[in-house]
Amino acid sequence: MRILALDSSGMAASVAVVWADKDEEELVAEYTVNYKKTHSQTLLPMLDEIVKITELDMETIDAVAVAAGPGSFTGLRIGAATAKGLALALRKPVIAVPTLEGLAYNLCGSEKLVCPIMDARRGQVYTGIYEFCKDELVVLEGQMAISIEELGQKLGFYNREIVFLGDGVPVFRQALTERILAGKDISFAPCNMNRQRASSVAALGIRYYREGKAETAAEHRPEYLRVSQAERERKEREQRCQEP
Numbered sequence: 001m002r003i004l005a006l007d008s009s010g011m012a013a014s015v016a017v018v019w020a021d022k023d024e025e026e027l028v029a030e031y032t033v034n035y036k037k038t039h040s041q042t043l044l045p046m047l048d049e050i051v052k053i054t055e056l057d058m059e060t061i062d063a064v065a066v067a068a069g070p071g072s073f074t075g076l077r078i079g080a081a082t083a084k085g086l087a088l089a090l091r092k093p094v095i096a097v098p099t100l101e102g103l104a105y106n107l108c109g110s111e112k113l114v115c116p117i118m119d120a121r122r123g124q125v126y127t128g129i130y131e132f133c134k135d136e137l138v139v140l141e142g143q144m145a146i147s148i149e150e151l152g153q154k155l156g157f158y159n160r161e162i163v164f165l166g167d168g169v170p171v172f173r174q175a176l177t178e179r180i181l182a183g184k185d186i187s188f189a190p191c192n193m194n195r196q197r198a199s200s201v202a203a204l205g206i207r208y209y210r211e212g213k214a215e216t217a218a219e220h221r222p223e224y225l226r227v228s229q230a231e232r233e234r235k236e237r238e239q240r241c242q243e244p
Contacts, residue, residue: 001209004061004086005202006047008039008079009071009099010118010167015046016198017056020206029054030199039078047082061092063214065205067196068096069223070126070143071118076222087217094220095205095213100128100143103166105200106193108135113160117168120145125168126225127151129158137204145225148172152180165189 001021007014012034019026031046051058066083069076087094103116110132118126125148129141141154148168155162162184164176169188176186188194208214 001062001206002060003063003065003095003202003205003209004047004058005065005097005198005205006043006079006083007067007099007102007196007198007201008043008075008082009067009069010075010196011036011072012195012197013037013039013042013046013075014196014198014201015043015050016202017050017054017061018199018202018206025203025206027199027202028056030197032195032197034195039075043078043082058086058090061090063087063093063095063205063209064090065095065097065201065209066220067099067102067198067201068220069099070120070145070225071099073224076224080220080222084217084220087220093209093214094217095208096215096220096223097201097204097208098128098143098223099196100126101130101137101139102201102204103196104128104130105137105204106165106197107163107189108132108137108200108203110163111161112163112187113140113155113158115151115155115162115164116166117148117151117164117172118166119168119171120226123147125151125172127168129154131160143223143225148175149180152176155181155184161185161187163187163189165194167195169194 014032016030
């Protein structure tokens with residue numbers, strides 16, 4: 001099995017190719033850039049570079065895995081469009097991997113409670129709560145968009161050490177350590193594990209593919225979790241216009 005994986009759900013853009021058989025998985029290539037460029041500028045050139053360096057025949061790919069959201073609305077649309085285009089051209093299925101599950105899988109094997117947080121703006125985070133049973137990801141609380149205070153309340157019920165990762169950490173680290181979870185046993189993932197990685201999306205994609213969790217390119221839709229700012233402003237305008 002050969003999986004091509006894409007993640008453009010956050011600031012980091014990442015592309016990976018993973019090969020797998022019954023007993024072993026091998027990361028063939030991964031290209032990740034966490035820099036201030038749009039994913040429309042980086043994603044396809046990164047994929048092209050991997051194809052050239054590894055001499056990859058794209059026809060041998062079995063499926064395209066993509067971080068399906070939540071995350072940056074623009075980033076998710078770029079990732080979805082790229083995955084759908086590749087899948088259509090290659091006549092292969094798409095594997096939609098929830099963004100936060102992919103992030104959590106960076107810490108596969110951890111004995112701590114794993115809590116990825118992505119800055120969703122307006123005082124909210126995209127988050128979920130996970131643990132690992134050996135190497136299997138267990139979803140304790142699925143993906144949600146909530147305030148950081150509400151997340152702190154949820155985590156307060158767990159008598160476990162908690163490790164955070166994601167682009168929400170720089171934004172909320174001080175609040176978590178000094179106020180929201182003061183006195184709790186918490187830590188933060190190191191820089192090599194704390195952002196989106198397509199290799200984690202690929203690894204989870206293999207598991208989901210084997211479980212029959214694949215879809216056609218036409219069926220794939222990003223998971224936004226909440227409406228965009230433009231949609232929110234449009235509804236507010238409509239409500240104002242209806243007021244007497």
